[in-house]
Amino acid sequence: MTSVASVLERRFITLEDVRKVLSISNSQAYALVRSGDLRAIQIGGRCQWRIEAAELEAYIQRSYFEPCPDS
Template sequence: MSSQARVLERRFITLEDVRDVLSISAAQAYALVRSGELRAIRVGGRGQWRIENAELEAYILRSYHSPDTPRRFA
């Protein structure tokens, strides 16, 4: 079983895990959370971000588009 598959078995994952799953930079993963596009919670005394796998999957599904749908560029 790949490390990515093991990550997706857990209920909550870290921003680093999100970065690995989406193949994006740490700054991009943090920006998704800060903007509210990817819902997350802060836990622990240091306020580390955790993302529920269901939220990551929902974000991925929302990110798909059809060729007929105009794309939004930020």
């Protein structure tokens, strides 16, 4: 099992890693990327999403100051 700390030591992480760090579902992680709220790149022949760990941290910091849409 991969710890959150070891995940964030890598430059690029997967949507599964994002899901684990934020404790959200796969569909929620995918929605963050597709909406542009969490910047990501697609790589490889299957165009798999990768998120720079710094982008995830920036998203987390922005989230402290932005209210949820339904609040």
